Amino acid sequence: MMHAFEYAAPKSLDEALKLLGSAWGDTEILAGGTDLLSLMKDFVVQPKRLVNLADVGLAGIAPEGDSLVIGAMTTLDALLAHASVPTALTQAAAGVHSPQLRSMGTIGGDLLQRPRCWYFRRGHGLLAQKDGASMVEAGDHRDHAVFGNGGAAKYVNPSSFAPALIALGASVKVRGQNGERSLAVKDLYRTPASATEREFTIASNEIVTHVVVPISRSSNATYEIRQRHGLDWPEASASVAVTVVDDKVTAASACLGHVAPVPWTVDVSSLVGSVLTAESAAAVAAEVVADATPLTMNGHKVELAKVALTRALLRAAGKEVVR
Numbered sequence: 591m592m593h594a595f596e597y598a599a600p601k602s603l604d605e606a607l608k609l610l611g612s613a614w615g616d617t618e619i620l621a622g623g624t625d626l627l628s629l630m631k632d633f634v635v636q637p638k639r640l641v642n643l644a645d646v647g648l649a650g651i652a653p654e655g656d657s658l659v660i661g662a663m664t665t666l667d668a669l670l671a672h673a674s675v676p677t678a679l680t681q682a683a684a685g686v687h688s689p690q691l692r693s694m695g696t697i698g699g700d701l702l703q704r705p706r707c708w709y710f711r712r713g714h715g716l717l718a719q720k721d722g723a724s725m726v727e728a729g730d731h732r733d734h735a736v737f738g739n740g741g742a743a744k745y746v747n748p749s750s751f752a753p754a755l756i757a758l759g760a761s762v763k764v765r766g767q768n769g770e771r772s773l774a775v776k777d778l779y780r781t782p783a784s785a786t787e788r789e790f791t792i793a794s795n796e797i798v799t800h801v802v803v804p805i806s807r808s809s810n811a812t813y814e815i816r817q818r819h820g821l822d823w824p825e826a827s828a829s830v831a832v833t834v835v836d837d838k839v840t841a842a843s844a845c846l847g848h849v850a851p852v853p854w855t856v857d858v859s860s861l862v863g864s865v866l867t868a869e870s871a872a873a874v875a876a877e878v879v880a881d882a883t884p885l886t887m888n889g890h891k892v893e894l895a896k897v898a899l900t901r902a903l904l905r906a907a908g909k910e911v912v913r
């Protein structure tokens with residue numbers, strides 16, 4: 591069941607922008623619908639109007655200068671089929687183990703999917719507060735954040751694509767009534783301070799139109815750890831980009847997924863200047879997770895984040911040991 595709503599199928603981006611409301615919740619953007627429709631069926635979001643982006647010309651992947659420009663409506667299948675999409679991103683897309691989701695889900699929808707926190711999905715809001723206290727802390731929080739959880743937000747960002755794009759230095763193009771702006775993928779996310787805010791920095795009447803990924807010579811990889819090899823989000827993931835010259839690391843970037851309310855960018859610069867080995871990868875990963883602040887039930891996610899980062903680094907360097 592759903593509440594009645596108006597359905598709009600604009601034929602251009604300008605038309606779509608005019609149909610979007612200036613307050614969150616009045617209107618929602620529909621891409622593949624694999625997340626949004628379940629939120630509507632559960633009455634978590636109840637828009638008065640749905641604006642479908644299917645016919646506004648945002649699908650496709652093309653090189654542009656030193657970048658690969660990916661339309662927000664490009665499906666996961668199309669990403670996986672394209673030879674120039676960086677490995678860190680295809681490995682994240684391949685982690686979505688359902689052919690139906692890969693065929694319908696889009697890169698824009700993946701980046702802007704809403705948290706899987708069971709309190710949020712049952713209508714208790716993003717911050718899940720009851721009588722001024724956190725329902726997450728008082729209740730089952732085994733899948734909740736182990737970094738960045740000092741404020742009211744305890745859910746984890748659900749996108750596996752965002753960490754990959756952040757490690758690769760990607761940005762998004764955003765269109766609103768007043769024109770286009772570009773922002774680093776990292777800056778698309780924020781931790782909301784109040785229950786009325788969303789977890790994104792774009793406004794309700796702005797559309798993410800493209801993802802711009804620099805074409806670099808870095809080796810990059812994503813490593814995800816799930817409870818089982820089925821249809822579920824990872825417990826922890828890590829995406830990395832590493833440049834190696836004469837066997838020595840000259841640049842390294844990394845971002846963890848599914849461990850904090852935002853994709854969690856981490857500092858792995860201590861690897862620069864040395865040879866990447868199993869020992870140095872494990873050492874930097876241990877340094878990174880030393881800052882974790884697990885709750886009482888989710889300490890395992892700290893260990894998983896450490897293993898994911900170690901293995902992503904080794905995978906990027908071609909030194910992964912597959913057992």
Ligand SMILES: Cc1cc2nc3c(=O)[nH]c(=O)nc-3n(C[C@H](O)[C@H](O)[C@H](O)COP(=O)(O)OP(=O)(O)OC[C@H]3O[C@@H](n4cnc5c(N)ncnc54)[C@H](O)[C@@H]3O)c2cc1C
Nearest residue numbers: 619621622623624625626662695696698699700702750798
């Ligand atoms: C069982 C299951 C397992 C999954 N596992 C994973 C996983 O391991 N890793 C992972 O990353 N994802 C996972 N997903 C999520 C899946 O990848 C997303 O549901 C999908 O990518 C969303 O894309 P969509 O086009 O269907 O988005 P929609 O459902 O159409 O939209 C999602 C949200 O994004 C907004 N939106 C969409 N496009 C735009 C745009 N261009 N501009 C502004 N706002 C926009 C919508 O308004 C909506 O709020 C899983 C989903 C399911 C159901």
